[in-house]
Amino acid sequence: MLETDLDRTLEAFFTGQRRAAARLISVVENGGPRAEDVLHQLYPRLTGAPRLGITGPPGVGKSTLVDALVRYHRKHDRRVGVVAVDPTSPFTGGAVLGDRVRMGDLTTDPGVFIRSMATRGSLGGLARATKEVVDVLEAFGQQMLIVETVGVGQTEMDVAQATDSVVVVLSPESGDAIQAMKAGLMEVADILVVNKADRPGAGQMVRTLEADLAMRPHSEWSVPVLVTVASKGEGIAELCAAVDEHRVHLEQSGDLADRRRRRAQTEITAVLRDRLWQRAHARLADEIPAWAERVAAGQETPYTAARSLMAAFLEDSE
Amino acid sequence: MSDRSDDTTRALLGSLHQRPSNDDPHVTVSGREIRPLVGPDDVDIDHARDLGEPGEYPYTRGVHASMYRGKMWTMRQFAGFGTAQQTNERYRFLLSRGQTGLSVAFDLPTLMGRDSDDPWCMGEVGKCGVAISSLEDMETLFDGIPLADISTSMTINSPAAIIWAMYIAAAEKQGADITKLRGTLQNDILKEFIAQKEFIFPPLPSMKLVVDTIEYGTNEMPQFNTISISGYHIREAGSTSVQELAFTLADGFAYVDAAIEAGLDVDDFAPRLSFFFNSHLDFFEEIAKFRAARRIWARHMKDRYKAKNPRSWLLRFHTQTAGCSLTAQQPMLNVVRTAYEALAGVLGGTQSLHTNSLDEALALPSEESVEIALRTQQILAHETGVASTVDPLAGSYFVEKLTNDMEAGAEAYFARINELGGVVPALEEGFFQREIADAAHWYQEALERKQRVVVGVNEYVNPDEKQQIPLLRIDKEVAQTQNAKLAALKTRRDPAACAAALKRVEQTAQDGGNLMPPFIEAVKAYASLGEIIETLKGVYGEYTEPIII
Amino acid sequence: MGRAIRVLVAKAGLDGHDRGAKVVARALRDAGMEVIYTGIRQTPEMIAEAAVQEDVDAVGLSLLSGAHMHIFPEVQRLLNDKGGDDILLTGGGTISDEDMAELRASGVGQLFGPGASTRDIVEYIQTEIGGRRAGEPS
Structure with missing residues (x-):
């Protein structure tokens, strides 16, 4: 995309063209200087719209729940943006992003914008990319922003980083609760949902979760x-009410500002780390192999090698 | 003797082990290793326990004592395209050429319960089969063909009960005694969720509709097979032969369970359950699959379900040669492939057979290619002599071993499905879909590595090939004709009677009563297929499948 | 090494035979592409709109129902309408040589018939998108 093209795209974006929004999402997702330009232009347009994260183990019905949430907000005339994140294969760099399957005809609703994203294996980069994609959708005028991802390790932390309220979804199927506890999913949850609540074991699961929560240190929230049955739309209004309540809590307690400040700090740190690393790498890449040889031969430790490399880099920077 | 065969086997295996395994051409289409030699020590077979006589439990050798000497298999070519009028002409042609039963192919809109004028159906009306939107179309379809005298197979699933209602009403109008109507309804919704994906409603109400037809058939139309439990589509979706066998029979057991739960006695309905399998290119594996299917069904029906009527133990099946084995390249070669597949079906003891036409990888079959396909069966029946001896391969170490392996493989799958809570929970979770997608992926890889040779496609390719066979074209006017006909019908019918009948459908769906009587009433009032399906959607909702790649 | 190629794989119309679509989706993923899989029963409107929102490089349609002469041109028209005229529209299914030629002439990309190798499909998309991207800065 040439500079003039980018300007034209931004112009189209501000007049509400979806193709332009999609393009800008690609630009920020791909990162680099062009992404910075775009964000610079979009930041004044941010509205502070609620950002909701939906995560949970595979197969609990997250996409179905998101579909139901979107329909609920559409009924209340809110424009909705959805970012659905799926893992990239570490072996091939490819990914199959299948969350649209559940959202079927929402695709053609002009008040809804859905974007699928692959994690692209970037350490910590997902949080940045996700947040910035949400920024684009917010600047585009979407009034409710939903990020959905499977919670199997790191990605749910990234979602927490990119959103204000996190809903952790589980289903009564055996082991989901345990899996969630093990995976640290409970740590990021502002709201817990047991979906597929019409299946056996749902009540038991709610009790298990409540018992687990009761053992945690007291907090204001x-x-x-x-409980929801997303496929039938049951419990959706209650869930949305809880999300609103959490939002009110965040605002009144000052947590929202806190969270957003913390998020900004993390962002700055990440950008700084990226930049520093890029510069260090550009300067030192050629020297690393020789040091590696010495470390491998037992002549140096990784620490002494790193110390020398860093000294060389810092000297140059001055 | 057995020593010698063991030595030979070892020698052969030894030499085989020196080959890189992924170049090994000696695996079946399903990826199963083929043994170079099988002897008496390799197969555990007890004649009385595992084979029995033909026509006797466990029916491994066939469902009739005299098999094709007593009754030749039914040659039943699946056909349908365009308007009811056009298909009616094709049926008359096939009957005049010696075909012995009719088999209706419906177009996609009909299969999905949509009328021809539905915006979803643009470009699809009459393409893959005949368009039937109302009883009027059904009457045209069988115009001049006495339904009292012929057996008709109908490939229809989600809207099966409604299409059946139309068939019953059309037959009644011809003056037929409906209790004597013969034929088969595919009506197998489980394999739609598993493989072919022509579902409309969620699994539970879908199963309820199937049970309604089983119940209605049992009480009112005892000669009609209300369900044809189908592995064909599972195989076409890319499954292995064992998966086809296991998933089909698991579906069968699920229908038995559902009917029993609805209060039917197993011996009242089980004799009218029928099956439909694929016959693929792997000759012996396919034969073993058919033989194993009969044995597994008989054992489960007798031991697990305690059926007392021997007819409940019988697995009767229709076979279609594998559409997915046909190639678009050098299509004449498909005649040869189809002939081998048909032979496997016959040696496996099929009750009826459809042979694919050579041009089906490219389009719907032309009249000429359909005739070749039918003649292929006639040559098999009358020239090759294979129909003269019952189950001629019984006792072959290789075939019996394969039959045992197939049964063991299927039982292993039954156990897995059971662990998942049964067929419906397993399909909601995507178990079958994942197994099939993995198998399809493996097969494609095997083709691309040329581990499997497909003549004319990845080997022995004719570089100068041009498509030269004449293809059947469905003219664009079909949709217009259909829509005009439907619009005229809607102005002609009694709107009050139609609305009242639809109301009764809705009411019965809500109450959980048997829907067949209100369906028959509704189609007689000329409510369209789409109108009835929409009414049901209001009660049952629609289904979206889990995402499995 | 540029960014991943994004491809929308869709089953258009009422046809539910998704074996080919899934095999191709896997092959594209294994070749390092990001595949947005829409599942079965997509209208041309849904396909074109999803392609635009996802900012894909290519759309691959699988059609075995005989409706290809209706659906391909319709998706192409809607893509153009929505500003996605630079998106490559390709696909496959039971499509005769004659129909393929007609669709190609109308601006649709290469189509793949029964027996096509997934390698050829991957290679075609890589070459085609590579060529299109060569004209733009990263």
């Missing part, structure tokens, strides 16, 4: 445990 007590994490509610809700």
Whole structure:
């Protein structure tokens, strides 16, 4: 995309063209100087719209729940943006992004914008990319922003980083609760949802989760445990009410500002780390192999090698 | 003797082990290793327990004592395209050429319960089969063909009960005694969720509709097979032969369970359950699959379901040669492939057979290619002599071993499905879909590595090839004709009667009563297929499948 | 090494035979592409709109129902309408040589018939998108 093209795209974006929004999402997702330009232009347009993260183990019905949430907000005339994140294969760099399957006809609703994203294996980069893609959608005028991802390790932390409220979704199927606890999913939850609540074991699961929550240190926000049957739209209004309540809590307690400040700090740190690393790498890449040889031969430790490399880099920077 | 064969086997295996395994051409289409030699020590077979006589439990050798000497298999070519009028002409042609049963192919809109004038159906009306939107179309389809005298197979699933209602009403109008109507309804919704994806409603109400037809058939139309439990589509979706066998029979057991749960006695309905398998290119594996299917069904029906009527133990099946084995390249070669597949079906003891036409990888079959396909069966029946002896391969170490392996493989899958809570939970979770997608992926890889040779496609390619066979074209006027006909019908019918009948459909769906009587009433009031399906959607909702790649 | 190629793989119309679409989706993923899989029963409108929102490089349609002469041109028209005229529209299914030629002449990309190798499909998309991207800065 040439500079003039980018300007034209921004112009189209501000007049509400979806193709332009999609393009700008690609630009920020791909990162680099062009992404910075775009964000610079978009930041004044940010509205502070609520950002909701939906995560949970595979197969609990997250996409179906997101579909139901989107329909709920559409009924209340809110424009909705959805970012659905799926893992990139570490072996091939490819990914199959299948979340649209569940959202079927929402695709053609002009008040809804859905974007699928692959994690692209970037350490910490996902949080940045996700947040910035949400920025684009917010600047585009979407009034409710939803990020959905499977919670199997790191990605749910990234989602927490990119959103204000995190809903962790589980289903009564065996082991989901345990899996969630093990995976640290409970740590990021502002709201817990047991979906597929029409299946056996749902009540038991709610009790298990509540017992687990009761053992946690007291905090101002007590994490509610809700039940939904997303495929039938049951419990969706209650879930949205809980999300609103959490939002009010965030605003009144000052947590929202806190969270956004913390998020900004993390962002700055990440950008700084990226930049520093890029510069260091550009300067030192040629020297690393020789040091590696010495370390491998037992002549140096990785620490002494790094110390020397860093000294060389810092000297140059001055 | 057995020593010698063991030595030979070892020698052969030894030499085989020196080959890189991924170049090994000696695996079946399903990826199963083929043994170079099988002897008596390799197969555990007890004649009385595992084979029995033909026509006797466990029916491994066939469902009839005299098999094709007593009754030749039914040659039943699946056909349908364009308007009801056009298909009616094709049926008359096939009957005049010696075909012995009719088999209706419906177009995609009909299969999905949509009328021809639905915006979803643009470009699809009459393409893959005949368009039937109302009883009027059904009457035209069988115009001049006495339904009292012929057996008709109908490939229809989600809207099966409604299409059946139309068939019953059309037959009644011809003056036929409906209790004597013969034929088969595919009506197998589980394999739609698993493989072919022509579902409309969620699994539970879909199963309820199937049970309604089983119940209605049992009480009112005892000669009609209300369901044809189908592995064909599972195989076409890319499954292995064992998966086809296991998933089909698991579906069968799920229908038995559902009917029993609805209060039917197993012996009242089980004799009318029928099956439909694929016959692929792997000759012996396919034969073993058919033989194993009969044995597994008989054992489960007798031991697990305690059926007392021997007819409940019988697995009767229709076979179609594998559409997915046909190639677009050098299509004449498909005649040869189809002939081998047909032979496997016959040696496996099929009750009826459809042979694919040579041009089906490219389009719907032309009249000429359909005739060749039918003649292929006639040569098999009358020239090759294979129909003269019952189950001629019984006792072959290789075939019996394969039959045992197939049964063991299927039982292993039954156990897995059971662990998942049964067929419906397993399909909601995507178990079958994942197994099939993996198998399809493996097969494609095997083709691309040329581990499997497909003549004319990845080997022995004719570089100068041009498509030269004449293809059947469906003219664009079909949709217009259909829509005009439907619009005229809607102005002609009694709107009050139609609305009242639809109301009764809705009411019955809500109450959980048997829907067949209100369906028959609704089609007689000329409610369209789409109108009835929409009414049901209001009660049952629609289904979206899990994402499995 | 540029960014991943993004491809929308869709089953258009009422046809649910998704074996080919899934095999191709896997092959594209294994070749390092990001595949947006829409599943079965997509209208041309849904396909074109999803392609635009996802900012894909290519759309691959699988059609075995005989409706290709209706659906390909319709998706192409809607892509153009929505500003996605630079998106490559390709696909496959039971499509005769004659129909393929007609669709190609109308601006649709290469189409793949039964027996096509997934390698050829991957290679075609890589070459085609590579060529299109060569004209733009990263």
